[in-house]
């Protein structure tokens with residue numbers, strides 16, 4: 441019985457603690473298996489919702505002065521998972537990153553045991569080579585012949601790296617002299633449907649959010665290239681310096697893909713850096729069908745963000761950014777700290793990738809991606825993407841079959857985003873109008889609250905432009921089947937009764 445033991449009875453504190461360590465970790469693993477099992481059990485609840493003050497009451501979250509025994513540590517693990525939302529549940533459609541890929545999980549376990557900081561080949565040799573091989577494979581798929589890439593802590597940071605590199609490329613003196621090296625006011629462009637990370641990058645790089653110009657979109661959420669060109673010309677007329685355009689491949693809410701070739705033409709004409717934020721839609725590059733349909737012209741971009749922790753189902757977090765030009769990341773970010781990146785090491789120091797990035801300590805996000813890709817092969821990933829899109833079409837069909845109950849906002853989704861309003865009985869006879877949309881927008885968060893209280897379903901919601909709150913359903917969990925979409929439709933109707 442290890443329950444009464446404390447941490448000092450385990451490795452590395454106890455020299456003879458190998459057996460006890462195994463017993464303890466086996467018990468932790470059993471708790472994790474149980475959570476995974478429940479997450480995949482459709483009859484179990486997705487969550488046991490409590491308001492923050494209630495949860496504070498039911499859990500003991502205090503930091504004690506004295507060591508707690510291992511029994512208590514196991515109880516702490518169980519209690520934490522008891523109130524955790526089961527994001528791998530097949531009826532959790534709330535985020536862009538859903539599900540729990542078993543192979544990726546194995547990769548995450550191994551990553552934690554190895555606990556390697558990803559700055560040098562010296563301490564993470566295999567992981568550094570895996571980054572090299574896997575990121576090159578991703579660049580090949582994008583259509584870059586050469587180039588460079590890095591794994592980042594999330595898509596927001598990936599997009600910021602693109603902005604930093606673009607600015608450095610145009611004004612290399614920025615690195616030594618700071619923003620005074622730039623004589624004109626820089627401006628960048630991104631669609632009104634793009635992710636807020638582009639504006640965040642304008643903020644943190646000192647460009648300023650007023651200089652992040654939002655380009656209008658059509659009703660389906662695509663950037664209008666003629667509007668982009670008009671705004672670029674307008675900025676030039678005002679004496680500003682346009683330098684960067686972000687095109688989105690899979691917008692966060694609608695899942696729309698901007699017209700990449702038309703945007704690339706404008707970028708070439710005006711000498712602008714073209715970035716593609718494919719954080720969400722990037723996974724579709726792995727499907728022959730959807731790569732062809734959605735990504736024409738992506739190879740013309742100077743940089744591309746692609747998050748395997750979204751459609752590819754790699755566990756959080758796993759975000760990549762890719763550059764057409766090799767060497768730019770090093771030149772832009774390198775500071776050559778002598779204690780880490782010694783130039784006289786006895787191996788090829790080009791593998792010390794840590795000097796390409798702005799952080800020092802860097803989590804190992806590659807192994808779980810590489811292992812999952814090995815397990816599925818590129819073909820397996822292609823099938824996964826096609827299946828997600830098939831399920832999306834199934835859901836659209838189901839909603840279309842009940843037009844009195846559901847109003848679909850984007851009738852032909854380009855990714856797995858299904859955007860809709862649920863129409864309660866009392867509004868079904870009312871003709872569609874702005875006033876009706878306003879009422880539906882009021883109902884949406886109430887219905888979401890009912891979902892969370894019942895614990896049976898989770899779908900995200902938001903407003904978008906002039907559209908008041910509506911649901912955005914995401915399919916990115918490999919556990920989802922047609923029966924879950926059937927359930928979703930029926931459950932909305934059950935919960936939606938006024």
Ligand code: ABU
Pocket residue numbers: 534535536537595635692
């Ligand atoms: N861009 C972060 C993902 C947000 C979401 O899951 O909706």
